[in-house]
Every structure is written in C-alpha cells, then in structure tokens.
Amino acid sequence: MKLITGLGNPGQKYDRTKHNTGFMALDNYLDKNNLTLNKDKFDGLWTKEKINGEDVIFLEPQTYMNDSGKSIAQVANFFKIDPKDILVIQDDMDMPIGKIRIRANGKSGGHNGIKSIMACLGTNNFNRLKIGIKHPENETVVSWVLTPFNADQQKLMDAAFTTSEDIIDDFISGKDAQYLMNRYN
Template identity: 45%
Template sequence: MKLIVGLGNPGRKYKKTRHNIGFRTIDALLDRHGWKLNNSKFHGDYAIEHFNGEKIVLLQPQTYMNLSGESIRPLMDYYDIETEDVIVIYDDLDLPTGKIRLRQKGGHGGHNGVRSTIEHLGTKEFKRIRLGVGRPVNATPVVDYVLGKFPKDEKEAVEQSVQDAADAIEAWIEGKPFVEVMNDFNQ
C-alpha cells in the first residue's frame, strides 16, 4: 500500500493559495480517475483506491500545514504503511513557479509542514515532490506570500507543474523505481 500526501491548509479561503499546491496535486489525481476523498479520520480527508494493481491512500491533512505530521503518522500506523511507501507533495519557495523537484529524502528546508512530518515520522527518509512557487520579489512577508494566490500569468505554469507531479506519482505507483522517476521528472 502506498500513501500519497498533499500538504495544504483546509478551508475555502486557502483553496487556490501557493501553500495548497500539494492539495491541488491530490485533486488532480482524484479528477483524473473519478475518485473522491470519502473518508475523514486521522485529522485528514482521504481516499483508498486501487491503481495498476496497487492499493493507494490519497491524503489531505486537515490539521493546517504546521501540524501535518499529526495526520500522516496515525494513518500510516493504522494501515501499516512503511515510510518507503510514502510520498509527500508540497510548495517550495526555492524553486521558480512551475518547476518540480523530486527527492528521496532531505531536511525540511524551513517548510513547517515538512518539519512536522519529519518529527512525527521520526525520519527524513521519505519521498517528496516539491512544487515551485517562487519567492516574493518585493517586501511581502513570506507568510502572506504563501497564503496568497498565484497571479494569472503564472496559472498555466502552476497547472503544468501539478500535472507533472501527478504523472510522476502515477509512474512510481506503476512500479518504476523512484530514482528513474526522479531522472524523468526533475527539471
């Protein structure tokens, strides 16, 4: 069983913000396959589905970003999911908008959702997909920036990065080694 986690904040007001690009990737996978997040437990909304003979869980933690690990860990424990079968999708200020980067492990890089995930999993060794949102170019505080929406001129690049992330996840679920997926999708 594989666990695909998109990080974000719950509620309509955060729906299209930069910080919710992980949720948007989960939404893209749901839309592609006609799936629904029809379970609410473990402080999250999730779906259990089958794809290419693999049982998968798609999770959107409802804890708010900074407490994401409080949703991920209990779900992993309940379904007996190993860390090597987890992939976490989240926004990254250090990548330009529209770029994606896959990694097998790493630190939190200042991202509080990833920090919480590392704390609750007890390891930095889980797969991740970072989707670029760029950095503020003016004096906008980072918090306001990540909780802001993408400007119209970035929407196409954002949508392409979300679709690329969804493609990468599907390739991994289909059995392609993650190193090969990284080689295919890292830009």
C-alpha cells in the same frame, strides 16, 4: 501499499493559495481519475483505492500545514506503510513557479509541514514531490504563500500539475525515487 498526500491548509480561506499547492496537485490527480476523498478520519480527508493492483491511500491532512505530520503518521501507522512508500506533494519557495523536483529524503528546507512529518514519522526518508512557488520579492513570506497565483503563474502551475499526474502514476506503479529523479528532475 502506497500513501500519497498533498500538503495544504483546510478551509475556504486557504483554497487556491500558494501554500495549498500540494492539495491542488492531488485534487488535480483525483479529478482526472474520477476519485474523491470520501472518508474523514485520521485528522484528514482520504480515500483508499486499488490502482493497477496496488492499494493506494490518498490523503489531505486537515490539521493545518504545521501539524501535517500528525495526520500522515496516523495513516502510516494504522495501515503499516513504510516511509519509502509515502509520496508527499509540497510547495517549495526555493524554486521557480511550476518547477518540479523529486527528493527521496533530506532536510525540511525550512518547510514547516515537512518538519512536522519528519518529527511524527521519526525519519526524513520519505519521498517528496516539490513544486516551486518562488520566493516573494516585495512582500512577506506569510503574505506570499497565502495568496493565489495570478493568471500567468497559474498556467505554469497547471503544467506542473499535469506532470505531477505522471509522477504519481509512476510512483504507484512501483518506480523508485532514483527513477523518478532521473526522469523528472
């Protein structure tokens, strides 16, 4: 069984903001595959689907970014999902807008959602699909992450979301982190 989760903040106020990149990437995948998050439990919106013979749970925590681990750990514990079978889709300010990087483990990089997941799972050994949102140049980090992408930036993000579809499909099909890193980094 696999768990694929996008990180973001719930509510209209945060919809389409840079910090909701994980939600947007996951929503893009779900839309392309005619899937919907139709369950509200585990402090998140989720669905369980069978894709190419694999049970897959798609999750968007509704705990706000800084407590994302609470929802993810509930799902992982309930369904007995090993951390190596978890893929977290997150924004990353240390990369240019739309750049993608896969990581199999590692530190949080200062990302509070990742810190929460590490604390709640008790490990840093889970997969991450990082999508660059760039570091702000002339504004605060909070202001930057809580604003939408402009039209040019959105084009770069749309391309990243398309690539993310392939990454998610490869992850579901059992490709390991090393394969994903070699192919997409």
